[in-house]
Amino acid sequence: MAEEITITPEAAVEILRIKTENKIPDVCSLRLGIKAGGCCGKSYFMAFDDKTGETDRVLQLQGLSVAVDAASLVQMNGAILGFDNTPESRGFYFTNPNDEHECSDDACGCGNEGCGSGDKSCGCNDEACDCGH
Secondary structure, three states: OOOOEEEOHHHHHHHHHHHHHOOOOOOOEEEEEEEOOOOOOOEEEEEEEOOOOOOEEEEEEOOEEEEEEHHHHHHOOOEEEEEEEOOOOEEEEEEOOOOOOOOOOOOOOOOOOOOOOOOOOOOOOOOOOOOOO
């Protein structure tokens, strides 16, 4: 099975803008990955990285070099990294057909322990879940 991640053209343009504006060297790949936990299951991350590990796959997507560790790549098979730039929303988002959406109504999506308990013991003030569902 071939692992596949899609980056929308809008996301690629924004990533390249950020990379250029911050003078990030060309040797740096965009690193995508998943951290377990959070009230909504998976927590995605992205950063620029000048190193690759033994288990990393480096993909060429939309003119970008993208590094993903093997464990994240399996979980991100079929995922889309997009970018919204509307009056209502501005930012990157992940759409992943492998996600299970079990969000609590009181979960803010911060990923801190206690998030979703309803008592704000995670330390957040935001009452809206940010998983996109």
